[in-house]
Amino acid sequence: MSNILITGASGNIGTVLTEHLKKNHSLTLVDVDFSDFFDFLKEGTEIKEIDLTDPENVNGLFEGIDYVIHLAGDPRPDADFYGSLLDLNYKVPHNIFKEAVKEDTSVKRVIFASSVHAIGGYPPNVQVKTTDYPHPADLYGVSKVYMEALASYHSYKYGQEFIGIRIGGFDSDITPGTADADGLATHLSKRDMCHLIDCCLTADLKQPFLLVNGVSNNRFPRMDISQAYFDIGYSPQDDAFEMQGDGEYDFHEEDDIEVDPKK
Numbered sequence: 001m002s003n004i005l006i007t008g009a010s011g012n013i014g015t016v017l018t019e020h021l022k023k024n025h026s027l028t029l030v031d032v033d034f035s036d037f038f039d040f041l042k043e044g045t046e047i048k049e050i051d052l053t054d055p056e057n058v059n060g061l062f063e064g065i066d067y068v069i070h071l072a073g074d075p076r077p078d079a080d081f082y083g084s085l086l087d088l089n090y091k092v093p094h095n096i097f098k099e100a101v102k103e104d105t106s107v108k109r110v111i112f113a114s115s116v117h118a119i120g121g122y123p124p125n126v127q128v129k130t131t132d133y134p135h136p137a138d139l140y141g142v143s144k145v146y147m148e149a150l151a152s153y154h155s156y157k158y159g160q161e162f163i164g165i166r167i168g169g170f171d172s173d174i175t176p177g178t179a180d181a182d183g184l185a186t187h188l189s190k191r192d193m194c195h196l197i198d199c200c201l202t203a204d205l206k207q208p209f210l211l212v213n214g215v216s217n218n219r220f221p222r223m224d225i226s227q228a229y230f231d232i233g234y235s236p237q238d239d240a241f242e243m244q245g246d247g248e249y250d251f252h253e254e255d256d257i258e259v260d261p262k263k
Helices: 012-021 081-100 139-158 181-185 190-202 226-232 240-245
Strands: 003-007 026-031 046-049 067-070 109-115 161-167 209-214
Touching: 003 012, 012 026, 012 190, 067 081, 081 109, 081 139, 109 139, 109 190, 139 161, 139 209, 161 190, 181 240, 190 209, 190 226, 209 226
Parallel strands: 003 026, 003 067, 026 046, 067 109, 109 161, 161 209
Antiparallel strands: none
16 A cells, blocks of 8 residues: 555546545545545545645645655646646646655655647647657647656656656547547546556656656557557557447548557
């Protein structure tokens, strides 16, 4: 059993991971508001309502913590830089990562949420590897590229392990008539997300910093997941194209994704 701290724990991903991880780990859940959080998820966990934009609130937060899963931030693609991104997607990761690399830290590894938006500027028929140059299509994506660079800086400067996950469309709506080809190609199911986090917690890293793509085993994955398979053992089970209708999907010529679904 490990001591795991999750920031942004009351969000969609945080809620799913809390239910998954609390069975085998001791959890500290951090967010600004837990008023809508399920009571059964609070049981057996430590709840901390904290504003992470204030560095004083982060000081000492990781005492006794083995792993940090950083999910907090503004996830809106149309978020304004001065409205929320500056505080939530720039200042907060700065505070979190700085605390995690202190000389006396107990933290073994930081796992943080990047996003498919970091490469959203690539054409839809291009399958993107983590080694490809970042190509954000919005300021939210830019903030995720910043977070990746910040983690890499701290990782190699201080020797702290960081794993960034470029998360696709988490638990996205893939019902027929709602999801297009790109929506199916970026889908990440709840089951595969939980498995991916398990892999991030247990993998032996060759280098202190690792960036992986997080999508399900979709027939035409938007992002290449072979690195996640080889480096941390990620083996997703779900395929959005099959889940939508037994593998049938009515493609239009303009949105057909002709990529090599290398696993």
